[in-house]
Amino acid sequence: MSGPEMRTLRRFFKRLVAWANTQQDEERLRAEIEEHLALQTAENLRAGLSPVEARRQAVLKFGAVEAMREGYRDQRGLPFMEASIQDTRHALRRLRNAPAFTITTVLTLALGIGATTSIFTLVHAVLLKSLAVANPGQLYRLGKEVHCCVFSGYDQGKEFSIVSYDLYKYFRDNTKGFAELAAFQAGGGSLFGVKRSSGGEATRSYRGEFVSGNYFAMFGVNAFAGRMLSASDDQPGAQPVTVMSHRLWQQKYGSEPSVIGSVFNFNGKPFTVVGIAPPGFFGDTLVDSPPDFFLPLAAEPLVQGDNTLLHSPNAHWLDLIGRIRPGETSASIEAQMRVELRQWLLSHWGEMDNNARANLPRQTLYLSPGGAGITSMRERYEHWLHILILVSGFVLLIVCANVANLLLVRGMQRRQQTSLSMALGARPSRLVRQVLTESILLSLLGGAAGLAIAFAGTRLILHFAFPAVSGMPGIPISASPSLPVLLFAFCVSLITGVAFGIAPAWIAARVDPMEALRGANRSTARTGSLPRKALVVVQTALSLVLLSAAGLLTAALRNLENQNFGFDQDRRIVVNIEPQVASYRAEQLSSIYRRVRDSMSGMPGVAEVALCSYSPLKGDSWGDGVFVDGHPAPGPKEDNSSSFERVTAGYFHVIGTPIVKGRAISEQDTETSQHVAVINEAFAKKFFKNENPIGKHFGRSGIGASRQYEIVGIAKDARYLTYNLGQPIGPFFFLPEPQHDVFSNPEFTKGDLGTHFLGDIVVAMKPGGSLSEANVRRAIAAVDPNIPVILVRSLRDQIASQFTQQRLIARLTSFFGILSLVLASIGLYGVTAYNAGRRTGEIGVRMALGANRWRCSGADTPRRVRADSLWIIGWIAIDVRRRAIPGQSALRHESI
């Protein structure tokens, strides 16, 4: 260390020590001054002055003792720290003396800071946090956007973001820039019927995810107990093994060590548990029910049977995350992978259809940072969280304004004292610091209380936003504050303290010392009433903005919820089942469904029963290209996609969607009869324009096979999909479950078997009929006890659950709006009461001069009220013009 720095450092320590021995140093200085003056006086005496004059001259020569003392003190200790401690003590004393004020302020602040912090906890968990893995900065994932869950063909539009097993192996073996490149099932896994082979427990459905053997090695995640999967587990013919989540191990099995090594049946196939994942690890994707089991990719055909995707090179269902080698850049790896993608596609040229061939030159891919995993939550909730940040920010602003107002009023009461201090020589900077210390102290107290509110608030929000499904793991977001959250709360408190303290401090510093002499409280000048009024107006305006936002959000939600969905919500019950789990062959399914329908129709109160792939607004559907017989083949850029469902006979009647033309799917559509389809109005409009679609044919696999289905009916448009809720309903067609399609490509035929596994039983009840969950389970168990029943709920509840997030935002915004209006009213009351209080003297004089009581109370009010309401109305006008507040547009944009 060089000279000057060393000296500064040494000086600092000396000061620190000196600060501890204040008394001693004061004494030393006094002695030195005394000695100095004595010596100078002696010399002056020698020069012939009189003793009195000698002393006087000595003192004159020495200069102002107090100023010098002040300078000396500034040099000696740590004046800043000393003053801060003094200010803090002073502020604490003052706060203790005004408990009502302190409690009100701290509570107000706690609400504001707590609201902001609890929203930040969510923002941090969903938008900012990395996975709990080693060096997340080295991870890169394939794709800019998140796609789910299975994509077929050789053409992925804007970017190739999910890949088949074949393409994964090609990338893995050829991309040397990755130290490890792992693949895993997109969409956070699927449900399996899981049963421990010993112990006689019933089959339960758990989420499991297929991952490549190097998945854990790539993340750098070590086993909590036992071992993780390795590359040798992910070989054809390897002993089937699985890794269990820490949550399940702890909650279901009480951390029992014997779980490791025991055998669990997945859809009836035995797997040995070899290890437990660490507690913080919830997989690659933050979802509201993370997987409880990780299974090697190689075991996928074993479990999925007819549904297997592993060996179809054109079935893309895997996400990729890789750890890049030190020194490699993602850009160079990306460039290399683009070349590899081209090569791989060319090697499958023979299997491509014409459109895929035409689009091949445009196929590309992107790498993006993968430290946060597959960020599907981030994309889904970004708008949602932005609205909440905005709203809580508003509340915090209002809180600041409110507390500033209270402090201003307090500052007014203190005017006399302040001006006295000024008159006695206190520096304005010191007075400002005193007020700021008080406000920062208040805000830190508020912040501490706010943490408790934040914890409770986060838990409440999580509870409402992601309602727990029994037996399923909840969302892996912890409500308890982490270090970043604590830091955030601290910073917010500090900033808040300065924000609401700055105006009162500034006003305190502008006090005229003369006022102390005149008697500050006797003046009638209403000094400082403008800032307080402005604050109240700002508060009211902000809370009105919040309230109108809340109103708009609520109205938007009501419009979404109460729109005509095109089916009956009343007296309809949806039972989710997982037929895959019971490991049926696809050919068995029709008879199983028949038995399920019969078994359930026999229950009292039940009118009719039908099954479908996905019931309306469940959030999923099948999709494929449509090739209409007699129409030209669609061009490479033409969108010929449509959603489709497989349903059993009687479905349209059960769900309450009217058939507008032709007939519905019925018992006459059997395995051997002509393959038929019912289309919706949007389908008719999109593909047939002015033609009559009834009797026309279309197919799903190219223009050559366009006589696959005969259209027998048109159903009224009904809403099935849970995205684009603000948009018109898209094209849809419905196929009878018993009719198995045969495609020219045997892979397609095999892949299509998956569409025959119907997941939802829709039950129409007789008026007044009721159905208990136990009865439903019994009726299904009577058909086959191995069919797991996931969920039984009314169709109305299913629809409502789609709007959970919107409802939560609307409610939170309303809550925040009302809260802020209450705060604003308190602020308004405070200002009015204070102004009236200040004018007591004036009013007394007026009354003494003959004014009556009514005139006095009225003299002030109308004018004030008129002025304030003018202000506020002005603000509302501005507010209304800005009604394109982000809330509504975001909601429309998101429209989950």
Next chain:
Amino acid sequence: MKEKTDVLQGTLALMVLKTLDVLGPLHGYGVARRIEQISGDLLTVNQGTLYPVLLKLEQEGSIASEWGASENNRKARFYRLTRDGRKRLQAETRGWEQTAAIIGRFFAVKVEDLK
């Protein structure tokens, strides 16, 4: 009346160091007197301003102090230069001489020198 010059910021410390270097240990009054004498009364120093400077120098380790007896046999604080202080004085002296030389050349310069 003689015109008096204000002390340039920071130079007072240097004067204190030099005084202590030349005269050895001194009490505060002594330092103040010497500075006045050496500057030939051209410099006005409120004697009191010396004490914060002394304190700062002591904190920085350039001077040290201890109690002793003054000429009139009273308790007085005596200041002396430390090794660090001597080094610092040398360094700062060089700095000043350089500055003075540069400024001196600027004053000496004539129009013809630059042609």
